[in-house]
Amino acid sequence: MGYGTVGSGVAEVLNKNAASIARKAGDELKVLRILDLRDFPGDPFEACLTKDFNDILTDDRIQIVVETMGGLRPAYDFVKSCLEAGKSVVTSNKELVAAKGDELLKLAKDNNLNFMFEASVGGGIPILRPINECLAANEVSEIAGILNGTTNFMLTQMIEQHMDFDAALSLAQERGYAERDPSADIDGHDACRKICILASLAFGKHVYPDAVYTEGLRKITLEDVAAAGAAGGVIKLIGHVKKVADDKVQVMVAPMVLPKASLLSDVNGVFNGILVRGDAIGDVVFYGQGAGKLPTASAVVGDVIDEAKHIGNRKSLFWDGAVDGYVLPADVAEMAYLVRLSCDDRQTAWAEVLSAFGDVKAVSRPDAGDNELAFITNVMSEAALNEKVSALRGAKLISRIRMAAL
Amino acid sequence: MGYGTVGSGVAEVLNKNAASIARKAGDELKVLRILDLRDFPGDPFEACLTKDFNDILTDDRIQIVVETMGGLRPAYDFVKSCLEAGKSVVTSNKELVAAKGDELLKLAKDNNLNFMFEASVGGGIPILRPINECLAANEVSEIAGILNGTTNFMLTQMIEQHMDFDAALSLAQERGYAERDPSADIDGHDACRKICILASLAFGKHVYPDAVYTEGLRKITLEDVAAAGAAGGVIKLIGHVKKVADDKVQVMVAPMVLPKASLLSDVNGVFNGILVRGDAIGDVVFYGQGAGKLPTASAVVGDVIDEAKHIGNRKSLFWDGAVDGYVLPADVAEMAYLVRLSCDDRQTAWAEVLSAFGDVKAVSRPDAGDNELAFITNVMSEAALNEKVSALRGAKLISRIRMAAL
Numbered sequence: 001m002g003y004g005t006v007g008s009g010v011a012e013v014l015n016k017n018a019a020s021i022a023r024k025a026g027d028e029l030k031v032l033r034i035l036d037l038r039d040f041p042g043d044p045f046e047a048c049l050t051k052d053f054n055d056i057l058t059d060d061r062i063q064i065v066v067e068t069m070g071g072l073r074p075a076y077d078f079v080k081s082c083l084e085a086g087k088s089v090v091t092s093n094k095e096l097v098a099a100k101g102d103e104l105l106k107l108a109k110d111n112n113l114n115f116m117f118e119a120s121v122g123g124g125i126p127i128l129r130p131i132n133e134c135l136a137a138n139e140v141s142e143i144a145g146i147l148n149g150t151t152n153f154m155l156t157q158m159i160e161q162h163m164d165f166d167a168a169l170s171l172a173q174e175r176g177y178a179e180r181d182p183s184a185d186i187d188g189h190d191a192c193r194k195i196c197i198l199a200s201l202a203f204g205k206h207v208y209p210d211a212v213y214t215e216g217l218r219k220i221t222l223e224d225v226a227a228a229g230a231a232g233g234v235i236k237l238i239g240h241v242k243k244v245a246d247d248k249v250q251v252m253v254a255p256m257v258l259p260k261a262s263l264l265s266d267v268n269g270v271f272n273g274i275l276v277r278g279d280a281i282g283d284v285v286f287y288g289q290g291a292g293k294l295p296t297a298s299a300v301v302g303d304v305i306d307e308a309k310h311i312g313n314r315k316s317l318f319w320d321g322a323v324d325g326y327v328l329p330a331d332v333a334e335m336a337y338l339v340r341l342s343c344d345d346r347q348t349a350w351a352e353v354l355s356a357f358g359d360v361k362a363v364s365r366p367d368a369g370d371n372e373l374a375f376i377t378n379v380m381s382e383a384a385l386n387e388k389v390s391a392l393r394g395a396k397l398i399s400r401i402r403m404a405a406l
Numbered sequence: 407m408g409y410g411t412v413g414s415g416v417a418e419v420l421n422k423n424a425a426s427i428a429r430k431a432g433d434e435l436k437v438l439r440i441l442d443l444r445d446f447p448g449d450p451f452e453a454c455l456t457k458d459f460n461d462i463l464t465d466d467r468i469q470i471v472v473e474t475m476g477g478l479r480p481a482y483d484f485v486k487s488c489l490e491a492g493k494s495v496v497t498s499n500k501e502l503v504a505a506k507g508d509e510l511l512k513l514a515k516d517n518n519l520n521f522m523f524e525a526s527v528g529g530g531i532p533i534l535r536p537i538n539e540c541l542a543a544n545e546v547s548e549i550a551g552i553l554n555g556t557t558n559f560m561l562t563q564m565i566e567q568h569m570d571f572d573a574a575l576s577l578a579q580e581r582g583y584a585e586r587d588p589s590a591d592i593d594g595h596d597a598c599r600k601i602c603i604l605a606s607l608a609f610g611k612h613v614y615p616d617a618v619y620t621e622g623l624r625k626i627t628l629e630d631v632a633a634a635g636a637a638g639g640v641i642k643l644i645g646h647v648k649k650v651a652d653d654k655v656q657v658m659v660a661p662m663v664l665p666k667a668s669l670l671s672d673v674n675g676v677f678n679g680i681l682v683r684g685d686a687i688g689d690v691v692f693y694g695q696g697a698g699k700l701p702t703a704s705a706v707v708g709d710v711i712d713e714a715k716h717i718g719n720r721k722s723l724f725w726d727g728a729v730d731g732y733v734l735p736a737d738v739a740e741m742a743y744l745v746r747l748s749c750d751d752r753q754t755a756w757a758e759v760l761s762a763f764g765d766v767k768a769v770s771r772p773d774a775g776d777n778e779l780a781f782i783t784n785v786m787s788e789a790a791l792n793e794k795v796s797a798l799r800g801a802k803l804i805s806r807i808r809m810a811a812l
Contacts, residue, residue, distance in 0.1 A: 013543050013686050024542045024722065118540060124687040126532075126540030134524060134532030136430045137419050137707030263693060266672050280419050280704035281530040281694065287669060288690035298686035301543030309722060316430065316715060 001056065001078055002069030003036035003049070006092050006119070009297030010066055011045050014304075021301065025308040032062055035078075053078055057085055064307050066300055067091040076100055083107045083115065088311070090303040092119035092296055098193035102206035102321045114315055116303035121147065121194045122272050124295025125288040126302075131202055131276060132317055138278030140202045142242040144406050147194040149270035149290045150177045150185040151217050151237045156268045158225050159234055165220060177270055187216035188237065188253040195239030198274075199251050203243055206322040207251055213330030215254040223365070224399050227340055227374045230365035233257040234265050238404055250328045256404035257338050264406060275406060331382040336403040338363065339385075341373040341395040349373055349395040356388045376403060407462065407484055408475030409442035409455070412498050412525070415703030416472055417451050420710075427707065431714040438468055441484075459484055463491055470713050472706055473497040482506055489513045489521065494717070496709040498525035498702055504599035508612035508727045520721055522709035527553065527600045528678050530701025531694040532708075537608055537682060538723055544684030546608045548648040550812050553600040555676035555696045556583045556591040557623050557643045562674045564631050565640055571626060583676055593622035594643065594659040601645030604680075605657050609649055612728040613657055619736030621660040629771070630661075630805050633746055633780045636771035639663040640671050644810055656734045662810035663744050670812060681812060737788040742809040744769065745791075747779045747801040755779055755801040762794045782809060 003011075011031055014021065022028045033056045034048045043049070053074075056062055065082045067089060069075045075096050079089050083104065091097065097104075097117045108115035118128050122145070131140065146152050153175075154168035163171065169186065172178035184190045192214045199207040217237055228235045238256040243249055258265045263285045267273035272290025277283050289295040306315065343349035350373060353360060360375040368374065373395060377385065389397050407413075417437055420427065428434045439462050440454045449455070459480075462468055471488045473495060475481045481502050485495050489510065497503065503510075503523045514521035524534050528551070537546065552558050559581075560574035569577065575592065578584035590596045598620045605613040623643055634641045644662040649655055664671045669691045673679035678696025683689050695701040712721065749755035756779060759766065766781040774780065779801060783791065795803050 009686075017543060017545055017685075020545060021543060026722070125690055126536035129540050130532035130536055133712060134535050134705065134708045136711045137423060137427060137704045139423055139426060278704065279423075280415075280700040280707075282698075282701055284531055284692070284694035286690070286692060289688045292688075294686040295688055298543045298684065299540065301686075302540045305542045306539060313719070316432070 001035040001053070001065065001067045001075070003034050003038070003040065004068065005293045006296045006300065007034070007036070007066070007068040009293040010068060010300050013294065013297045013301045015044070021305060025305045027308055029304065029308055033059060057081055062087060063311055064088050064090065064304055066304060067093055067096070068300065069093065070095065072096060072099055079104060080107065083111055083113055086111060086113065088114040088307045090300055090307060091117045092300050093117070094120040094190070094193040094197060098196040098209050101197065101200060102319060105318050109314065109318060112312065112314055114307045114310055114317070116307060116317060117197070118303050119296045119299035121197050122274055122286065122288070123290040123292060124298050125272060125274065125286050125290060126299070127274050127286050128197070128201055130286070131198070135276060135278055135281060135284070138280045140276060140278050142277040143198050143202055143274065144238055144240045144264065144404065145195065145198065145274035146236050146264055146267045146272055147191040147239045147274070147290065148185055148237060149272055150182070151191070152267065152272070153177050153270045154186070154217065155235060155237065158220070158222060159229070162222060164222055165217065186218060188214040191237060191239045192253045195241055195251060195253060198239070199241040199249060200319045202241070203249055204319050205326055206319055207249070207327055208322055211251070211327040213252040213254070217255060219399065220255050221399070224340070224401060226365040226367070227338060227363055228257045228401065230374070231257060231338055231363045231376060233259050235401065236264060236267070240404070244328060247323070247326060248328055249326060250333045252330055252333065254402055256402045258404050258406060262404070262406045334379050334381050336379050337377045337385055338401045338403055339375055339377060339389070340398040340400070341392070342371050342398050343373055343395040344371065345394060346370055346373065349392070352392055352394050356392060372398070407441040407459070407471065407473045407481070409440050409444070409446065410474065411699045412702045412706065413440070413442070413472070413474040415699040416474060416706050419700065419703045419707045421450070427711060431711045433714055435710065435714060439465060463487055468493060469717055470494050470496065470710055472710060473499055473502070474706065475499065476501065478502060478505055485510060486513065489517055489519055492517060492519065494520040494713045496706055496713060497523045498706050499523070500526040500596070500599040500603060504602040504615050507603065507606060508725060511724050515720065515724060518718065518720055520713045520716055520723070522713060522723060523603070524709050525702045525705035527603050528680055528692065528694070529696040529698060530704045531678060531680065531692050531696060532705070533680050533692050534603070534607055536692070537604070541682060541684055541687060541690070544686045546682060546684050548683040549604050549608055549680065550644055550646045550670065550810065551601065551604065551680035552642050552670055552673045552678055553597040553645045553680070553696065554591055554643060555678055556588070557597070558673065558678070559583050559676045560592070560623065561641060561643065564626070564628060565635070568628060570628055571623065592624060594620040597643060597645045598659045601647055601657060601659060604645070605647040605655060606725045608647070609655055611726050611732055613655070613733055614728055617657070617728070617733040619658040619660070623661060625805065626661050627805070629746070630807060632771040632773070633744060633769055634663045634807065636780070637663060637744055637769045637782060639665050641807065642670060642673070646810070650734060653729070653732060654734055655732060656739045658736055658739065660808055662808045664810050664812060668810070668812045740785050740787050742785050743783045743791055744807045744809060745781055745783060745795070746804040746806070747798070748777050748804050749779055749801040750777065751800060752776055752779065755798070758798055758800050762798060778804070
């Protein structure tokens with residue numbers, strides 16, 4: 001369902017690697033129907049195309065349905081109907097999984113079917129199955145990821161080419177990485193959906209996007225980038241989840257300063273990287289192309305093969321419904337901050353900062369000028385930070401960026 | 407079977423994370439017997455310990471056996487007997503899998519059992535299951551890995567601290583990374599077993615270690631490290647396999663110069679990194695701790711959970727037996743080389759090199775002196791390289807290191 005970039009990639013991969021896929025699936029996989037409202041004259045799969053969802057729903061030969069339409073409606077209704085009709089489903093649709101994953105997983109379970117979505121996070125990078133199966137012996141404590149290639153491309157341009165935000169966005173649009181309306185990427189919504197899926201899977205309870213503090217890239221300036229560099233780090237847009245108690249997680253999407261030594265600090269350009277921290281395994285990092293037609297299609301088809309091997313036999317991908325109070329409010333999360341202030345009188349302002357914040361680590365970027373103060377705070381809540389900053393009389397906040405402890 | 411570092415880690419992880427493991431496995435997992443010839447007075451699992459393999463073999467309650475003894479004998483006989491007796495097996499023993507994987511996989515298949523060995527490559531890094539399942543839709547073309555933490559630690563010391571080979575080895579021994587007899591690590595045998603397992607899994611036919619050209623670290627000098635640096639790269643011990651035709655693979659273990667831009671060039675210290683190149687997915691990299699008690703135990707227990715979920719129900723991990731002529735002889739593999747020569751007369755020697763090699767890229771490291779020539783060749787076979795080098799009259803080979811195209 002959905003014959004766009006990913007959907008046509010799925011058909012292409014199924015076709016091109018048909019022999020080895022049949023060997024791995026234990027059966028030949030055949031594309032019977034493709035749902036799309038558009039016409040594709042001359043397309044190799046033209047004979048399969050239909051505009052009527054019922055052609056799929058009522059066709060008893062169809063055991064596995066792939067949803068690559070994107071968006072919540074009508075994808076949700078179609079997937080739900082397929083599961084109710086006894087068909088297993090694979091989707092690449094992160095919006096759908098982040099909003100309705102718990103419900104659809106339950107429906108799949110009740111019907112002894114599989115609902116899989118490896119492609120919804122990290123494109124072609126294997127991440128959900130490794131967390132669910134390979135790292136099953138671990139208590140995962142934390143997951144952090146560069147989950148959006150568009151914003152990572154923009155930040156890489158800002159860091160390496162000193163291009164400002166607007167120029168980096170234009171370049172990303174020119175190269176086809178960013179949409180004309182780029183807000184899903186640059187405001188962090190895309191990364192938010194993905195960290196919700198990772199959090200739900202790793203810790204067993206659904207986390208909805210609207211429960212997650214989400215800060216995008218719009219406010220990041222070249223001065224912030226330079227200050228982060230002077231502090232020995234790079235700014236990345238990080239989706240982060242951490243278990244803070246048995247029934248509490250801290251989840252957020254925000255630009256964060258990563259120390260250069262972090263495994264994620266070298267993930268540049270449109271690439272994604274995801275770090276999983278477990279009690280037994282330590283840190284494991286998965287790295288690769290987080291989007292693109294064939295990488296994403298490859299993840300979808302990997303799921304299709306797995307579902308074909310498990311017809312009538314469920315795999316254990318599952319999480320429970322959301323629970324009130326499970327996600328900590330963002331402003332109590334404790335982190336260190338890189339703070340930049342403007343001031344008229346440096347010496348007075350420093351004295352005030354030191355008395356308000358106690359020990360801080362001064363950061364001096366080249367070209368900062370005499371009216372800027374920059375420093376790294378101790379670990380504190382955002383509420384505490386805000387209070388201290390607003391009480392300053394001789395200095396005003398320019399920006400504050402979280403320091404990642406990764 | 408085997409209550410050493412990894413085995414005791416397995417018992418510890420099973421114990422510590424028992425509740426979440428039971429939830430994931432769908433059943434409580436209980437350690438019934440532990441085989442070891444040693445005594446462990448006061449050990450929490452003391453009551454389970456036995457010195458008699460038959461206590462495991464004839465105990466019908468035991469459905470899954472974990473082998474962490476290492477070495478080929480008696481591990482092979484024990485594992486074989488367990489599979490023949492209807493017990494699924496998990497092992498961390500790379501020597502066993504590299505030497506007998508095809509036979510044991512066939513035995514498991516014939517008995518409708520599972521034989522799994524995620525921990526045998528990359529310690530706790532999920533790599534075999536992602537290749538087998540998540541990347542199933544891809545035609546994998548190539549796998550390259552830093553597969554041995556000990557030698558990677560040594561090389562990192564040589565590159566970053568300018569420590570020579572002997573000093574780096576002593577430090578690795580002091581820290582417990584290298585054995586008193588370090589040859590399995592530094593001669594490349596450990597990496598060789600791991601690339602054999604990866605090659606067998608990715609391309610479907612067993613590759614035996616003795617069919618694989620294996621060159622270790624012993625000859626690498628600080629001058630080589632400096633020349634690689636001057637060429638814009640770093641030396642890493644790489645296990646590499648590449649499909650070169652439908653029924654041919656090129657496999658080797660050797661020190662190689664990786665360009666700084668390579669995803670593997672930043673894998674430092676005792677860490678492992680494995681790059682998988684697929685037709686649909688592009689490059690994916692898996693990174694983490696390649697050894698250690700708890701990371702390795704975590705991978706073993708991940709397999710145990712998967713086997714517990716699949717009692718009486720096989721997973722599709724399998725490859726065929728070895729085929730004569732399937733592994734290309736190493737000296738026909740075509741690569742570029744970093745060559746260092748000594749000469750009496752620089753100008754004459756350069757002229758001779760240029761006429762023998764055609765276009766080369768000169769490399770000049772600081773402190774090379776007037777008697778050294780260094781350059782990067784075009785892509786050629788080792789046989790061709792050897793012929794050209796031995797025909798030189800005014801220069802003699804100091805070293806030649808392969809250039810990795812990764």
